[in-house]
Amino acid sequence: MCGKEFDIWDEQENFCFEHKVGYGSIHDGEQVSLNLCCDCFDKVIDIVAPMCQVNPLSEV
Ligand SMILES: [Zn+2]
Known part of the structure; x- marks a missing residue:
């Protein structure tokens, strides 16, 4: 989000959200x-x- 390079703490926490959006969302078809x-x-x-x-x- 901020564009900084991840440090060891960021890598360790690894906050990530990956989702393929389906019907029911205006973002249908997006990832x-x-x-x-x-x-x-x-x-x-x-x-x-x-x-x-x-x-x-x-x-x-
Ligand atoms: Zn950040």
């Missing part, structure tokens, strides 16, 4: 390939989590 460094993952989850009815985050 999503999202690879995030730790900083970008934090940014994305901090935007997405408050929008969720069910919290996607939990303690492990």
Whole structure:
């Protein structure tokens, strides 16, 4: 997302989302390939989590 080269922490976490989009989405026929460094993952989850009815985050 930010374009930086992944460091060891980013490689270790390996936040990635790969999905071929099908019917039901306006992105039908497209492919999503999202690879995030730790900083970008934090940014994305901090935007997405408050929008969720069910919290996607939990303690492990
Ligand atoms: Zn990044």
